[in-house]
Amino acid sequence: MYGIVNKSIEELVVANYGQEKWEDIKVKSNINIEYFISSESYDDDITFTLAGTIATELGVTVDEVLSLFGEWWILHTGKNHYGYLLESGGDNFKTFLLNLPSFHNRVMMMYPKLTPPEFKISEVEDNSLHLHYFSKRIGLTAFVYGLMSGLGKFFNTQVTTDHVESLSGQSTHEILKVSWEN
Ligand code: HEM
Known part of the structure; x- marks a missing residue:
């Protein structure tokens, strides 16, 4: 990385x-x-x-460290060094998540050799959606939980993340249900 x-x-x-x-x-x-x-x-x-x-x-646990790091990544590294990038993703939590699938395309302009995560969105409701997380790496799902929590704090939104399903295959595919309160 x-x-x-x-x-x-x-x-x-x-x-x-x-x-x-x-x-x-x-x-x-x-x-x-x-x-x-x-x-x-x-x-x-x-x-x-x-x-x-x-x-x-x-x-x-390692998962606790990764989760802590996910929050830190948004609230310190993201906010202090890449504030403009975070802002370009949307001005509220839901819009940011809907735009998340293309987020690392912009990151790749800075870091061209990136092996980025891939995100897809489904089951979009007023206050929840399913976040599909695909990764070439194994073991980073707890990092995504922390990222959701950090983004919730960034947008002053109460956020809950629940595990829906893990699908194995060529890559890791985790489905998380992300819910929020306006
Ligand atoms: C604030 C701006 C952001 C920057 C500059 C950034 C940059 C990066 C970088 C450099 C990596 C390491 C990958 C590599 O070097 O090959 C990475 C990985 C990752 N990023 Fe971002 N990122 C940002 C925001 C986000 C957000 C908002 C999310 C999701 C909510 C996210 C999710 C992830 C995940 C899950 C990984 C682990 C990679 C994997 O699963 O293989 N990032 N990002």
Whole structure:
């Protein structure tokens, strides 16, 4: 994944637990990289290893770390560095989700070697929809839960995400029911 992802994880750890904790997590993850460069590609293993070490250090599950990171990604990295991109996705939670399938096309203009997630939308109601999440990677569904929660906070909207179905195949396909209150 692009370095921006690992950099954002670093910022999350430093902001909440301090620089020393981050250095400790890097050592325990066997990562000898001093600084992550946002626009450089790194092996996905680095990101997954970091998530695993953070989970062990904090005594929580990897899914809890990924969910926390999803919120952080929207409310810190997204809001502070890509506010214009988030705004271009819509001015309320529902519109943003309806536009989500094309969101990473715009991200790819900045990060051309992206291996993006794919989203599809179905069962659209006034206050809920089904979000289909396709990924070439395994194990990031909890990240999507955190992203939904972060977007809810970003748009001041009460959001609930429930699991509907996991479909296996060539890629991961998860169906989530996302509900909100106006
Ligand atoms: C704020 C602007 C955003 C930027 C700049 C951005 C950028 C990225 C980058 C660089 C990656 C790593 C993929 C790679 O390097 O190959 C990624 C992955 C991902 N992004 Fe975004 N993203 C943004 C917003 C969002 C939003 C709003 C969502 C969904 C609500 C989302 C969902 C995901 C998911 C689920 C992945 C994991 C990739 C996978 O499943 O394989 N992102 N994004």
